[in-house]
Amino acid sequence: MNFPTILAVILVGISAVAGIVAFTGGPVATEEVPVEEVSTDDPYDNHGLKIAKEPPYPKAALQEDAHHEFGVMNVGSTGSHTFIIKNEGEAPLQLKKGDTTCKCTLSELAENEIPPGETAEIKLEWTPKEPTSQFRQQADIHTNDPENKTIALNVIGAVDDFLHVVPESSWELPILGDDQPRSMEGLVYSTVLDDFNIQSIETPSDYLTAEWRILEEDELAQYNAKSGYEITVTAQPTMEVGKHSDLVTITTDVEERERLSMTVYTKRPGPVQAASYIPPGKSGAHLKWRPELPALNLGQFRSEDGQVGWYSLVVRGVKDDEELVVEDIEKVIPNFNPDDLEVEIKRDETANLPNAQRYLVTFRVKPGAKKGSHLMKESAKVTLKTNIKGLESYKFYIQFIVI
Structure with missing residues (x-):
C-alpha cells in the first residue's frame, strides 16, 4: 500500500521582516532548546490535536538530531534541510505547525496523519538577507503523541558575504618619493566559495597599476577563507604633485559580487x-x-x-x-x-x-x-x-x- 509522503516547507528568513521575529547574534548553543508548551484546560487537547486517553498511541520519533548545523552560507542564497519524523506507534500520528521564530508555512497533509510505521519529511528552507556571525532559527511541530507533544526543529549556522575586501573600502599607498614607485597589498577572499576568479582590475589613472596572485593555504587560514587573492596596487612617481584619489574596480566571476570597487588614495609631496x-x-x-x-x-x-x-x-x-x-x-x-x-x-x-x-x-x-x-x-x-x-x-x- 502506498502511503503519501508528507512534505512540510518552512521558509526561514535571517533578517527581520514585517511580522517576523528572528534571533541572531550571541553565542550559539548546539543543545536543543526546550520550547515552553502552551497549557490548555484539556490535557487531551494539544493545540487542537486530540490525544487519546488510552492506548493505542502514536509515537513521534525524529530520525536525527533536532538541530541541523548548516555551517557558513551565502547572503541571498537559499539553503534547506529535510528532517524526517517516523511514527513508531500503533495509532495514526497527527502533525500541526506551531509557534516559530521565523516565517513558516506548513503544506497540506493527507488527513494530517502519518500511519503507523511510516515517515514524513519536514523540509526547512531559508534565505538570509544579511551577514551574521551566528544565527539560530526554530520551528515547532505539535503532535498527538502524549509523550512528545512538541518537536522543536532548529537550524544553526552563520551567514557571510560571497566576497570580502581588505582593507574594506579605501586603500592608502605610502607617500611617493621623487623617483621610486610605492605599492600596497590588499586582499579579496571568500569564506563560502571554494573557488572564484578575478577577471580584471581597472585603474583609471596611468600612474596606477594592479596585479594579483592566489593566496596560499596558510594565508587563507588566517581569515578562515576557502579561496582568495592578494592584490598589489602600485603608484608610479610620474603622478603629479598633490593628493589623489582613484576608484579601482575588480571584476570577478561571482555573479552576486561581479564588481568590487575601492578608493585608492595616493600622495606625492612637492619639493x-x-x-x-x-x-x-x-x-x-x-x-x-x-x-x-x-x-x-x-x-x-x-x-x-x-x-x-x-x-x-x-x-x-x-x-x-x-x-x-x-x-x-x-x-x-x-x-x-x-x-x-x-x-x-x-x-x-x-x-x-x-x-x-x-x-x-x-x-x-x-x-x-x-x-x-x-x-x-x-x-x-x-x-x-x-x-x-x-x-x-x-x-x-x-x-x-x-x-
Missing part, C-alpha cells in the same frame, strides 16, 4: 615640506601648527606686546651650492596693515640633509599692531616668491588675535 619648529631657548606654548596647509596660529596677545612664531621648510632637489632666494613676499591681511607682519627666512646651516636644504621662517607681529581677529577667512595669506624650481610660489596662512 617643499613644512614642519613645526621652535628655536633653541624659545617657548612655543602659544603656537598651533597645521603643516598640511601650512598654517600657523600665533594665538591671542596684546597689541603693545606683539607676537612671534616659527616654521621650518625642507626644500628637496636643491643642490648644496644652490641658494634659495626670496624674490618677493606678498601679504594679504584683511583690515590689517601688512607692514605690521614681518616675515624672515634664512637657511639652517646646521641641517645635513641629502639633496635637500632646510630653511627657518619667522613670522613677527610688531608691537602696536591694529587690534582685531584674524582667523578663518580673515587669516593673513603670505606668499613667498623664490628662485627655486617647483617653489616659485609658496603660501602660508597666519592666524592671530590682537587685543
Whole structure:
C-alpha cells in the first residue's frame, strides 16, 4: 500500500521582516532548546490535536538530531534541510505547525496523519538577507503523541558575504618619493566559495597599476577563507604633485559580487615640506601648527606686546651650492596693515640633509599692531616668491588675535 509522503516547507528568513521575529547574534548553543508548551484546560487537547486517553498511541520519533548545523552560507542564497519524523506507534500520528521564530508555512497533509510505521519529511528552507556571525532559527511541530507533544526543529549556522575586501573600502599607498614607485597589498577572499576568479582590475589613472596572485593555504587560514587573492596596487612617481584619489574596480566571476570597487588614495609631496619648529631657548606654548596647509596660529596677545612664531621648510632637489632666494613676499591681511607682519627666512646651516636644504621662517607681529581677529577667512595669506624650481610660489596662512 502506498502511503503519501508528507512534505512540510518552512521558509526561514535571517533578517527581520514585517511580522517576523528572528534571533541572531550571541553565542550559539548546539543543545536543543526546550520550547515552553502552551497549557490548555484539556490535557487531551494539544493545540487542537486530540490525544487519546488510552492506548493505542502514536509515537513521534525524529530520525536525527533536532538541530541541523548548516555551517557558513551565502547572503541571498537559499539553503534547506529535510528532517524526517517516523511514527513508531500503533495509532495514526497527527502533525500541526506551531509557534516559530521565523516565517513558516506548513503544506497540506493527507488527513494530517502519518500511519503507523511510516515517515514524513519536514523540509526547512531559508534565505538570509544579511551577514551574521551566528544565527539560530526554530520551528515547532505539535503532535498527538502524549509523550512528545512538541518537536522543536532548529537550524544553526552563520551567514557571510560571497566576497570580502581588505582593507574594506579605501586603500592608502605610502607617500611617493621623487623617483621610486610605492605599492600596497590588499586582499579579496571568500569564506563560502571554494573557488572564484578575478577577471580584471581597472585603474583609471596611468600612474596606477594592479596585479594579483592566489593566496596560499596558510594565508587563507588566517581569515578562515576557502579561496582568495592578494592584490598589489602600485603608484608610479610620474603622478603629479598633490593628493589623489582613484576608484579601482575588480571584476570577478561571482555573479552576486561581479564588481568590487575601492578608493585608492595616493600622495606625492612637492619639493617643499613644512614642519613645526621652535628655536633653541624659545617657548612655543602659544603656537598651533597645521603643516598640511601650512598654517600657523600665533594665538591671542596684546597689541603693545606683539607676537612671534616659527616654521621650518625642507626644500628637496636643491643642490648644496644652490641658494634659495626670496624674490618677493606678498601679504594679504584683511583690515590689517601688512607692514605690521614681518616675515624672515634664512637657511639652517646646521641641517645635513641629502639633496635637500632646510630653511627657518619667522613670522613677527610688531608691537602696536591694529587690534582685531584674524582667523578663518580673515587669516593673513603670505606668499613667498623664490628662485627655486617647483617653489616659485609658496603660501602660508597666519592666524592671530590682537587685543
